[in-house]
Amino acid sequence: MNIKNTIFLALTTIFLISCTKTKKEEVAVLKYVEEPHSYAQPNEAVITHLNLDIDVDFDKEIISGTATYDIENNNSDHIILDAKNLVIQKVQADGKDTEFSLGAFDESLGQPLKIIIKKDTKKITVFYETTDKTEAVQWLNPQQTADKKHPFLFTQGQAILTRTWIPIQDSPQIRITYDATVRVPKELMAVMSAENPKVKSENGEYHFKMAQKIPPYLMALAVGDIAYKAVSDRTGVYAENSMVDAVQEEFSEMEKMVVEAEKLYGKYAWDQFDVIVLPPSFPFGGMENPRLTFATPTLIAGDKSLTSVIAHELAHSWSGNLVTNTTWDDFWLNEGFTVYFENRIMEALYGKDRANMLGLIARQDLDEEVEGFKATPEMTHLKLNLKGKNPDDGMNSIAYDKGFLFLKTLEELVGREKFDVFLKEYFQSNAFSTMTTEKFIDILNTNLLEKSNVTFNTEEWVYNSGVPSNAFEIKSDKFEKVKQTIADIIKNNKVDVGVTKDWTTQEWVYFIRNFPEDITPTQMAIIDNAFDLSNSTNSHKAMVWYEQSIKHNYRGNNVDKKIEEFLTTVGRRWYVSTLYTAYAEADKVDEGLAIYKKARQNYHSVTVNTIDKTLGYKE
Known part of the structure; x- marks a missing residue:
């Protein structure tokens, strides 16, 4: 590890802000790192719980209401949230109006929302509404849905779009619990990345609770004419009425996936694993919002042949949701681990041939991505430097498939049994926390490589371009x-x-x-x-x-x-x-x-x- 990395590691300690006493002074140990994609200054004041109270107006295509936060204040006279293309109407601190200001607008980051507080302030409330430039939210007219009868809405927060529908400290290293009250037209149902209803309410009002701490990019909302069908006691599907039976059949092996995942790396920590199939405009194969994965209808093939995406999103319940990348430069820690875990779930359910085929397709994707980055080879590093860039630029096959190949090569080096013990301990010891690349390397060296008495070119894999020559060769x-x-x-x-x-x-x-x-x-x-x-x-x-x-x-x-x-x-x-x-x-x-x-x-x-x-x- 070089000097730069050593300094960075020192800054990324995950322990609570504490003080180390010397004879005449106290030296603060920082809980949060400085990162380029959020204006928040969480070492000064940080949000811990959100109470969201909003109305969803399909006629005006506006979400409006309040975001009330419990905060921890480290002796600061202000707290900073991220906001982008929002109308901020007023702000209160402990129930009383307070001053606020919006800083200069950045095309990717939006604006810092600076709120004046007292040193003993416990709560802040932001009164706000979205605009027609709100990027996270897509409003769909009836013709853009499967049933063609009612409008639909969904949000997509990753990487830094939650700030476009909720004023929030939009950094993956900040984890919060939340409650929400959401009012929608009574013929529609609202669901979130939280405890969810199984039937429509009579008046269109829904109440949600997420008791486990999650990063802001996993805040998610969908509203539409949807129905629920159980797959098992803890798994099920939401979809429009014309699709829900087909979706339930396509994803009928969800419970088996959860069982196999738990066998590998420990108990599922989120109580419920449901999937909602959204209209076709949803931009991803799936999004791992806790308790409620958002999925594309392109997965419905009629023969369960594309359900590896569901295995992938389930795997995120450990890698990403449970142990989260501290910054978007560390994105491979979410996705590389998840592709590896997905591959193991698919092998357990469908055999090694299926897993190897998926692995070889991933390798082909990786080779094409590396070729595409010939002019910017630094983008093929696992640890990225996305300062000045939109973090979405780092969401490509490098993080996913080079990360997977790195872990697959490690598994082959030390043996699957040792590697599984290492990963299970990694997830359990770091549950509900965030992880930097440098801290992971330290854990890897201490808990696996040194104990196994093996050497590995970790830094070449993480900090160099392309694919190292010792990459495991998958065959089919x-x-x-x-x-x-x-x-x-x-x-x-x-x-x-x-x-x-x-x-x-x-x-x-x-x-x-x-x-x-x-x-x-x-x-x-x-x-x-x-x-x-x-x-x-x-x-x-x-x-x-x-x-x-x-x-x-x-x-x-x-x-x-x-x-x-x-x-x-x-x-x-x-x-x-x-x-x-x-x-x-x-x-x-x-x-x-x-x-x-x-x-x-x-x-x-x-x-x-x-x-x-x-x-x-x-x-």
């Missing part, structure tokens, strides 16, 4: 057979359909993604005529097929129309970004822009921000 006999199938088709210009009759989604994805660079439109037509891939109802298969169609100028089977339909009805950022990137790389930006101009209004702001950059779009 099934994928070797897929490669042979591709070679046979290209050589003979014909297809043996029987070879593929028992293929999983992973085999299909690997098949399509590994077409040779010089494949011709004629050869793609042979494949499409045999398998009807242009009309696939499996979203992942469709996405990779459409990507290849764009790249190789395949126009058969009305595929251009199918691509446009896909991009105007699906809002999952990974999927649509892949296709718009394919348009850009194939010098077909105009084609991509023509579709994007139609689809853009249906996308969440998270997706819009990415695609605007990809296509160079300006309003």
